[in-house]
Amino acid sequence: MTEDNGNGAPRDAVFELADFAVGASFDSLPPDVIDMTKKGILDTIGVILPASTTSPETRKLVDLMLDVGGKEEATMLGFGRKIPAWHAGYVNGAMANCQDFSDLHPDAAHISSPVIPAAIAMAERIGKVNGKDFITAIALGVDLQCRLTLAAGKPGGRMAPWHPSPLFGVFSATFACAKLLNLDADQFVNALGHAFMQAAGTHEIVFGKDSTIRGFGHALPGEVGVRAALMAQAGITGVRNSLEGTAGLWNVYYQGDYDREALLGDLGHRWIVRQDGFKPWPSCGFTHVHIDMVRELTREHDLGPDDVERITVTVGDFAHGQTEPLEEWRRPTNNMLAKLSVPLAVAIAMQKGDITIRDYFDEHLTDKAVLSMADRVHSRFDPQYNFMPGSGFPGGELEIVTRDGRVLSRQQPQAYGHPKKPMSWDGLIAKFRDCATYAARPITDHDLDRATRMFRELEAVDDVSKLIALIG
Structure with a gap:
């Protein structure tokens, strides 16, 4: 694809990203990226579960979704109830940071929680998605979340008013969902264009002291990611130059000030998830x-x-x-x-x-x-x-x-959980098991044992829906 982006420069970055995603496969992922992606999946699902009992706002949101009803496609984690996939993505995304416990990359902040709720919902909707495909889609989405965040926040730069988790999360969640659907490059571009039209969220959710909505900051990507990818699959055309167009993301949200090399450099070789960190404590x-x-x-x-x-x-x-x-x-x-x-x-x-x-x-x-x-x-x-x-x-x-x-x-210089003082698999599993004790739908020790083994050996799982059923 060689489309002009509307301001004289050829080929919006979105086309480069789409071509890369279509060509990526599990076999192209380095072993350490696979390992870190699996850890991110374990950790993110784990930190979602406690919100089912500890967050009154979550209970109200779930009641609203159940009242709306609809096709039972995907699980609201912790509750064991199924609702339409993009609604489930929204609810699980809302729960992902209620404990302020989701993964924390030193440079890119929360990189898994904007992506994984949407990917889970999409995988359940599709059905029989194997572990390799699930890992691949999430690795791509998380990588895009990292790249967008680093492209916007250059070292030593001024913090922009935009919060990277909801703003960039709609793109990264859509990226993962589009990969799960095996969309072609043109459909990827359309999907990201749909996501762009709903990209929002500022740091006021952090600075505003009169609200607890900060915990719901990752909800929108969970919904938009599923819906945007499905719209593209259905043949609905989206914004084409969503990143670098005259009124695209970078020009409107960041006044054209971004690092293109950080966004596109060494795709498939520079995996930023390698430096991800995990939180041992449920606080900022x-x-x-x-x-x-x-x-x-x-x-x-x-x-x-x-x-x-x-x-x-x-x-x-x-x-x-x-x-x-x-x-x-x-x-x-x-x-x-x-x-x-x-x-x-x-x-x-x-x-x-x-x-x-x-x-x-x-x-x-x-x-x-x-x-x-x-x-x-x-x-x-x-x-x-x-x-x-x-x-x-x-x-x-x-x-x-x-x-x-x-x-x-x-x-x-760093705390435990930082990649230079990392949490081990055993530490993350202990955190997961503790989080699971707060789930509204009790999880047996037997199912927890089975689930943690499946997380560690996720590439061998033939249907990730079986894993979700154990702990959802």
Whole structure:
């Protein structure tokens, strides 16, 4: 395809991406990319399950979808109920970040949760999709999510107002679904054009403090990905130059300021998922380095909560906004704000030794012991820990002053879960099993055992619907 993009430059990037996707196969994926993709699938499905019981908003959304009704095609994970595929993609996408627990690439943020809910729904709708094809489609979608995000957020650049998970997620989810449908290159272009017409979502879902909708930030890709691919399959023509056209994504959303090489360079060779990270704690990634430092210092010095006189966290600009005003962040008013709070995360880790999903339940946000510890948490700003898009999550410092006068300090560039301090398969399976205990539809130990084996050997699975049935 050699179409002009409308502003004099030949061949919109969308055509390059479409040609690449059509030619890609499981056999073209490097083994480490296959491994990381399988981990992303395990982790994403796992973090969806708890929302079925821990999020009141999710229950209301599910009730709305059941009231609408429709063809039973795909599973609402955790509930075991089936609804139309793109509705299921929306619900599962909405649940994917309710715990703020989904994977976290240091440079591209949440890369699996915008893609996998749509791919699951599409695979169930199609039926008898094998593990190799499922892995391939998701690897392609996740790679596009990474490339779009990195193309927009150049190292050292200004953070754009757009949130990459919903904005780029509609493209990456559509990419995966189009591959599952075995669309040709022209249909891929049409599908991405349909996705472009629904690309939206700003960082206000993070900054807005009067709403818990932040947890639903990945819902739209789950729906749009399924619908856009099906529309293209049906022969409905979409926007053709959706990325680089005169009024395409980059020119309208980013004023033409993007890195084309980051988007298209070394397709099929530079797999950004290789540097993906996974969250050991259900809170914002900016809290994790401080949680990790608390755990390390308490282990090294055999500290207990009663030993602590004062804790000082040193943060950069982004985490500073999750630390000050200090009184406000010591006592967040809802659980989504609580997951953003650096002082509260440090207090929970210090008081309880770890942080679990349950620690962010509303009834635990008024725990007197935790709040007393939060009152002992103070902050210091240091610009060396400022966040620069495309440069990875910044580190931080922690200082604990004990009641007997000791001053204990630590500095870390990364937290556990970062690709330089990675979670193992065993660690991810333990996280998955814990998440599964919160599912609205109970999952037996036998089914969990079978499911975790299937995740690890997903390329050998003849029908991924069988796996979803075990844990859905």
